[in-house]
Amino acid sequence: MDAETTSSTPVVIAGDIGGTSSRLILAPLVGDTIAEAEGPGANLRSSGAAALDHLADTVREVLESGRRELGEGLEIAAVALGISGAGPARADEVQRAVAERLAQLGIDARRILITDDLRTAFLTGGVGDDGLLVLAGTGAVSVRFQGREAVARRDGMGWLLGDIGSAVWLGRRTVQAVAADLDSRGRRTLLTESLGDMLDLDLRDGLLPPSPTGDPRQDLIRALDDVLPSGSPAALGRFARLPGALPEDPAAREILDTAIRHVMDTVRHLDPDCGLPVVLAGSVLATAGPIHDEVIIGLEADGRRYTTAPTGLPGALQLAREKAAAVLP
Numbered sequence: 534m535d536a537e538t539t540s541s542t543p544v545v546i547a548g549d550i551g552g553t554s555s556r557l558i559l560a561p562l563v564g565d566t567i568a569e570a571e572g573p574g575a576n577l578r579s580s581g582a583a584a585l586d587h588l589a590d591t592v593r594e595v596l597e598s599g600r601r602e603l604g605e606g607l608e609i610a611a612v613a614l615g616i617s618g619a620g621p622a623r624a625d626e627v628q629r630a631v632a633e634r635l636a637q638l639g640i641d642a643r644r645i646l647i648t649d650d651l652r653t654a655f656l657t658g659g660v661g662d663d664g665l666l667v668l669a670g671t672g673a674v675s676v677r678f679q680g681r682e683a684v685a686r687r688d689g690m691g692w693l694l695g696d697i698g699s700a701v702w703l704g705r706r707t708v709q710a711v712a713a714d715l716d717s718r719g720r721r722t723l724l725t726e727s728l729g730d731m732l733d734l735d736l737r738d739g740l741l742p743p744s745p746t747g748d749p750r751q752d753l754i755r756a757l758d759d760v761l762p763s764g765s766p767a768a769l770g771r772f773a774r775l776p777g778a779l780p781e782d783p784a785a786r787e788i789l790d791t792a793i794r795h796v797m798d799t800v801r802h803l804d805p806d807c808g809l810p811v812v813l814a815g816s817v818l819a820t821a822g823p824i825h826d827e828v829i830i831g832l833e834a835d836g837r838r839y840t841t842a843p844t845g846l847p848g849a850l851q852l853a854r855e856k857a858a859a860v861l862p
Contacts, residue, residue: 542561542603542606542607542608543561543562543607543608543609543610543857543861544559544560544561544562544567544599544603544607544608544609544610545559545560545561545562545609545610545611545612545613545850545853545854545856545857546558546559546592546595546596546609546611546612546613546614546853547560547612547613547614547846547849547850547852547853548588548591548592548612548613548614548615548616548846548849549615549650549653549654549844549845549846549849550574550575550588550614550615550616550617550650551574551575551617551650551670551671552574552575552617552618552670552671552672552701552767552770553573553574553670553671553700553767553770554571554572554573554574555571555572555573555574555575555587555588555591556569556570556571556844556846557569557570557571557572557591557592557594557595558595558846558850559595559596559598559599560850560853562610562854562857562858563854567599567602567603568595568598568599568601568602569595569598570591570592570594570595570598571591572587572588572590572591572594573587573591574587574617574671574767575587575588575616575617585627585630585631585634586634588614588616588631588634589631589634589635589637589638592612592634592635592638592640593638596609596638609639609640609641609644610644610856610857610860610861611644611645611646611853611854611856611857611860612635612640612644612645612646612853612856613645613646613648613653613849613850613852613853613856614631614645614646614647614648614849615648615649615650615651615652615653615654615845615848615849615852616631616647616648616649616650617649617650617670617671617672618649618672619647619648619649619650620649620651620689624647624649627647628645628647631645631647632645643860644856644857644860646852646853646856648852650668650845651666651668651674651676651683651689652678652681652683652848652852653845653846653848653849653852654666654668654812654814654815654842654845654848655676655678655681655812655814655842655848656681656845656847656848656851656852657812657814657842657844657845657846657847657848658810658812658814658840658841658842658848659840660810660812660838660840661810662678662679662680662681663678663679663680663809664677664678664809664810664811664812665677665678665800665803665804665809665810665811665812666678666811666812666814667796667799667800667811667812667813667814667818667828668813668814668815668818669698669699669700669792669796669814669815669816669817669818669824670699670700670814670815670816670817670818671699671700671701671767671770671815671816672689672691672692672696672699672701673688673689673695673696673697673698673699673702673815673817674686674687674688674689674696675687675688675689675796675799675800675803676689676803677803677804677809685803687799687802687803688799692705692766692767692769693766697791697792697795698791698792698793698795698796698817698818698824699770699773699815699817700769700770700773700815700816700817701766701767701769701770701773702792703770703772703773703775703776703788703792703817704769704770704771704772704773705766705769706776706788706791707724707728707772707773707775707776707785707788708728708753708757708769708772710722710724710784710785710788711724711725711728711736711753712750712753714784715736715749715750715753716750719784720783720784722782722783722784722785723779723782723784723785724775724776724779724782724784724785725737727775727778727779728753728772728775731771731772731775732753732756732760734749734752734753734756735749736749736752736753737749739752773816773817774822776788776789776823777789777822777823777824780823789823789824789827792817792824793823793824793827793828793831796818796824796828796831797828797831797832800832800835800837801835804837807835807836807837810837810838810839810840811832811837811838811839811840812839812840812841812842813825813828813839813840813841813842814841814842814843814845818841819841819842819843820843
């Protein structure tokens, strides 16, 4: 493609930015994706202080990939990013910080739309402008949308104050159950052996391999210090799958049941008349597993319509193209 053609080709960048990972695409105003890039998560609350620097690196990567396809003269018509943690509490801060970083890549702040990943996930569901989003990924939140605007919500308060049913919550409850088992404060659980396998430790007896400290409880503390970087609780999500792999274990079952009950109670609170469609999103609720499967059973028993949104990228792309239509002459 020659330089004249590439210089007149407007494109958009759309991003689904979670607490654990980010995925960006570069696409024309109409048509298929031209380039993609993946990177670390960028939630300021759970991904650490360097989160938005990592996001800028991922934007740079997708730009470079697009330029390899289209040439140096491509025009960034609009950028729309659905960012976890960019809700009302920190929206202005995230908008400014992202604009500062993307300005270094030659992207005009007036062409940048920052929203939270809730709106992009909801739009991806394709249920219209009114409905419920129930998201459980790295974090967890439920929102009732009316005319695309969030008019009511539950949770989304972060790993310290809530996010019940999220991957971080599941991981945290798992390591707490194991700690209680080892310390004789709680029931014996198979989660202890499963977590030990993940950490390459014999947490039960400390024999094979030999305990590094002589005390499996201290071995657990030391191992978690190594695998959970300071200031990055999102890493707890790596243990989220363990309860679902042991649904017959009473401690694991209690964790699963708490998450499922929370989801169903929240849906019924936000829409007691069962009149709104439900969009399930996030790694916990949009993929098969005990929590997803049992929530589906509950929604069907209530007579609710539902769909899943495995990624918020389609919704972000929709917003990017709408933004481009508004700013281009």
